[in-house]
Amino acid sequence: MEQSTHDDAHGCGAATASRTCGYLSRQSSARWIPTGDQIRILRDLYYNYGLRSPSAEQIQRISAKLRQYGKIEGKNVFYWFQNHKARERQKRRLTTDIRGSCFVGDGAGWSGIEPAAIPAVEWSNRWAIVGQEMSAPGRALETLPLFPTSAQDEVEEGSATAGISNYGVEKAFYCCSGGAGTGASLELTLSSFFYEPPSSV
Amino acid sequence: MEQSTHDDAHGCGAATASRTCGYLSRQSSARWIPTGDQIRILRDLYYNYGLRSPSAEQIQRISAKLRQYGKIEGKNVFYWFQNHKARERQKRRLTTDIRGSCFVGDGAGWSGIEPAAIPAVEWSNRWAIVGQEMSAPGRALETLPLFPTSAQDEVEEGSATAGISNYGVEKAFYCCSGGAGTGASLELTLSSFFYEPPSSV
DNA sequence: CTCATATGAATGAATG
């Protein structure tokens, strides 16, 4: 789900290819295309190490390290973490997933159900090490907690959120739509689900 | 042309649609296939109501409502609007070669030639320090110190980074990071996989 | 079967 499309499937990094891919897969991509190894490491840092907002120094080191797997700049690492974090959060907000599963963990997928990517046991080993070494005042790994964000976050939905006043629809240009005859149903539609509790069906 | 292929033609909703089709037209499509009703409502929201970028809550409500017409998730609604807007704009960019009738549009003035060098210095402010790139591919990290407490020096000076002048960043104020002796745990963390066999190059 | 088009999904990059 994550980046199954890319990963290394763009004929770049591949598993053994190991070409100085990075940025270009065939021409001047102008846009960074992470290799499989790069992604793997980044994900490892994110999930297994809880790194979510690397500092400048961290980014430097990470990008420097990842450079051996392909062309990469600091900003790429920076953006990667930004995006990954943001999208994980967004997923939470958009998903109507209200299942009372055990751990939401570091979920990585809209489905909310991730095929046990990171066995929690794995961490303990590393965490321990990192933990003791990290005598620094809560730095480096911003979020050390095994469970990034408590589920307390998305519980707030469902009740209020009744600020239905305006749903961002301010400028409605009744132009293009040819089948304007559906207007009625639209209003009905809008009101129906805009006033309905988010409880699915 | 628009969505003549789908709409309800995928043997799902049929003409009258309103069938609990959604995701699967036969099995697990893995990909959401909107039903005719769902598309109709979405288009209605888009065109008749000018809804272009629904918020998270709106998406939840919309998807919840559309769910009665078939399986659907929040991300589907999200992507739908995202794609619809992007493609409409893209189409406009391609067709509007002599735009000039009305206005230039919403900030996307396409005059055939878009210089916009984008000095890439925009982000410099944020992570200027990160910007520094090393021309030494392959290694450089292997020898990184375990006690990079001094890492602050290089950053603080900024001269080191300025030497690269990669982005023409003169004054790099390491804003966000702030952390000084941050590095320690980081590379410790990284060390685990930094020892990986560089099978790449 | 191959190709073209439409479109769902994903993600890098960027802005506020």
Add this chain to the structure above:
DNA sequence: CATTCATTCATATGAG
């Protein structure tokens, strides 16, 4: 940190 834009991949469908 969230929101948006642009680009690209992946897949469904129909034409040839």
